[in-house]
Amino acid sequence: MxxxxxxxxxxxxxxxxxxxxxxxxxxxxxxxxxxxxxxxxxxxxxxxxxxxxxxxxxxxxxxxxxxxxxxxxxxxxxxxxxxxxxxxxxxxxxxxxxxxxxxxxxxxxxxxxxxxxxxxxxxxxxxxxxxxxxxxxxxxxxxxxxxxxxxxNTHSHQQKEKQYYTILNVSQNITYAELRKAYYKLAKQYHPDMNNGSPQNQKMLNEKFRLVTEAYEKIKETKGWK
Structure with missing residues (x-):
């Protein structure tokens, strides 16, 4: 009170x-x-x-x-x-x-x-x-x-953009080559086909892989990279 x-x-x-x-x-x-x-x-x-x-x-x-x-x-x-x-x-x-x-x-x-x-x-x-x-x-x-x-909506969008960079552990002034390198490193780490484990573990890996891929695509879109 x-x-x-x-x-x-x-x-x-x-x-x-x-x-x-x-x-x-x-x-x-x-x-x-x-x-x-x-x-x-x-x-x-x-x-x-x-x-x-x-x-x-x-x-x-x-x-x-x-x-x-x-x-x-x-x-x-x-x-x-x-x-x-x-x-x-x-x-x-x-x-x-x-x-x-x-x-x-x-x-x-x-x-x-x-x-x-x-x-x-x-x-x-x-x-x-x-x-x-x-x-x-x-x-x-x-x-x-x-x-x-x-x-x-504007503030939420800005916060989400920052999260994409955090997910890939990169800065906002990253180059395209650095972005690709960071993405492939994490994609390999979290790709379900590259890891064996319980169904629960596979579900977690699927979600992490999805987030990494989404972050990669969104940053490329923001930067105007194809």
Whole structure:
């Protein structure tokens, strides 16, 4: 269960919000650093999707760095980890974003939240959390569905491409000759006709041989090699 909002970090953040609201009353609207709002929504999505059950903290930080300036995350990563144990006030944050952020920027945030939580251990919760944010940010459902499907599929495709190179134990800047050599070495190792054993062992070899062959063909296709 998530803890209530009681940490010093969130207290400081709430103070900043109140200060901003006071200034709006007395001196007119004043734009605050929206990256803090984005960071808090990121923490909410990470919480709800349980993505840290599937990826490491280092991978999570890399994903955050891809959207926020690197130095921004470097000095706030401890704060971000604290947020993961707090109840995030999504409605209030989205309301504030709607006051200051144009639609294009909100859609860019949506795209980031989708990629941030890819590989989630709780896909239903992930979808529900991101949809809730999109709704509160006044993003049309059609726009949400289009981006959710598009960005999820793109990231999954990129991950699968990386797996092909891992299966053959080669780098992405490999030459065609090196690829053929790596493939034939593993194909010989796993080909069922080259190995004797139990039916269970043969089944395992068949699967490994299939994966090696698929990886070889897919890399050739990606590189434009015949």
């Amino acid at each position: 998530l803890k209530g909002v009681s940490g010093i970090w969130l207290g400081l953040f709430a103070g900043c919000i109140l200060d901003m609201q006071w200034k709006s009353i007395n001196t007119g609207p004043k734009k605050i650093d929206q990256r803090v709002n984005n960071l808090m929504l990121s923490a909410y999505v990470v919480q709800m999707s349980s993505v840290l059950n599937a990826i490491s903290y280092n991978e999570l930080k890399k994903r955050l760095d891809s959207f926020f300036p690197e130095e921004f995350i470097d000095i706030r990563f401890t704060f971000f980890n604290e947020l993961l144990h707090q109840r995030i006030q999504v409605d209030a944050i989205c309301k504030q974003i709607n006051l200051y952020v144009v639609q294009e920027e909100k859609i860019n945030l949506l795209k980031f939240l989708i990629s941030l939580s890819e590989s989630s251990a709780q896909q239903a919760n992930r979808t529900k959390a991101i949809y809730y944010i999109a709704n509160k940010l006044n993003i049309d459902e059609d726009v949400f569905q289009l981006n959710f499907k598009s960005y999820s």
